Amino acid sequence: MRRTSQLAVGLVLYAVSMAVLVDSGLGNMPWDVLSEGVAARTGATFGTVTLAVSALVLACWIPLRQRPGVGTVANVLVIGLLVDPFLRLLDAAGDQPLAARLAMAACGIALNALATALYVGAGLGPGPRDGLMTGLVARTGRPVALVRTGIEVVVVVTGIALGGTFGVATVAYALLVGPLVHVLLPRLTVRDVPDAASPALQPGAAAAR
Template identity: 50%
Template sequence: MKSLSWLITGLFLYGIALAMLVQGALGLAPWNTLTSGLVEITGISFGMMTNLIGLVVLLLWIPLRQRPGVGTVLNVLLVGTSAEIGLWLLPQPSGLVAQVALFTGGLLLLAAATGIYIAPGLGPGPRDGLMTGLHERTGAPVWLCRAGVEITVLAVGWLLGGLVGIGTVAEALLIGPMVHRTLPFFRTVYAGRSAAAAVAAETRASA
């Protein structure tokens, strides 16, 4: 139950972070650029399109023989939904300073949310699983699979009118080092609380 609550909290916050980045309007990461591009040509909402892309990517796991976890399925269902809530709640800022502040807050929240939802180890997101699946099936290095997929979706998203800008570069450069810090932090917090809960349960059982 605790693992599931961590997962859901992390995924919900991840979607809110995406909404902050979208409303900041300084540029989006490759997959979100693709999402915004498809929104431009279809009229489907950003949150719904996020979920639909996640579902399509998850279907690509089948020929790659990847097995989703509960975290994978909930990722497809919840991230776009919470992003839609965030877009409804957050107004677009007026002025560059407000845009930068919202984008920066979104990037920080994105890094924290990633650490929170990965900490329980209930399954990777559909996009991460696609890259590891390509690595296992082709033998190409993970970094090459990731770069190839993300450059492709960024190019397609840009051609479709997706949001590309300085924020795209900033997120590409910063999110990796930020998650490198948040992931071990939240794993330690999660493991510590799990150990404390186990000790408490054992104490109650022996009382």
Template identity: 50%
Template sequence: MSTNLPGRLVRLLSGLALFGASVALMVRADLGLGSWDVLHQGLAARTGLPMGVLVNGVAVAVLLLWIPLRQRPGAGTVANVVLVGLALDAVLALLPPVGSLAVRIPLLLAGILLNGVATALYLGARLGPGPRDGLMTGLAGLGLPIGRARTSIELVVLAAGWLLGGTVGPGTVLYAVAIGPLAQFLIPRLAAPAPGRAVPTGVTPPCPA
């Protein structure tokens, strides 16, 4: 275990909390969410449960799919299951809905930027993949190209969330286009140093949670 574990834990926990906060900003912007959050919001609309509770619940359900895929969770995986949804619900409770487009657009942009920072911190900690990331890499381990695995999962989740009533809009497209370059730029700048290992610069970011 690296001697910089305390620093990595700080990055992990702050990254996950900021990830939940960033999703809350995008929810309040009401201009479209990332694929998984469209699903979470759609489930929340159908069940009446808090969105953060469903973020964590879906994470647990996805984690169960790791068993046949022979994926192993790390400390970051467990923290992901617990913290992202809690942070999301906490920020939603503090931030009321807004109606003005002049406020919603900056909220969306701030949410996407904060999501990029959170992604870089979380991935840079290198303490285990999120549940959704492990599903993607597990399918890739069965022989499905990782790009095709990610795209297939994202499209299925997006379609299901939209049918359930989740918000799909320009923010969905902007997030999909922006989050990869943001993460690629920020990861080497925010990642914890690891002796003998290079910081990844071309990582495909997770969908949080």
């Protein structure tokens, strides 16, 4: 039950964080630069493109032999369906001064780190983009940092070419979200608790290890 509720909260907050960063106008998350660019060229909504891109990335798991979990599918659906309504709510507030937009960008980055730690910590399956990264790492043997950076550079450059927003918040996100998740994830990871009949709780169990 905790895993499911934590996953749900994390995904909702993730959609909120995306909308906040997009609305700040100071730069999107790397994949959102691409989604916004595609939306600008096609006329589709940001949420619709986000959903389509997530589904396409998930399809790339097939040759990589990655297996999605319930959290993976929920990631695609919940975030893709909720980000547009959150964007409409923020748009209704009108244009904000630069100081407010900077605060929005900072809050969006922090909220995204919390959301990521919540849904990853639930242990019900990685997001489509994380699974793509880990699948490529497994297949190529390249370091995680190299693969992740390579993917995000391609995504951002393509997004900029299509008209997506790249800015100071994009750079700040790239630099800060990893360390923030690193701090939060151990505190939010749901761990299985052995029951009373578990050997781990029986006398002499520790000595047997």
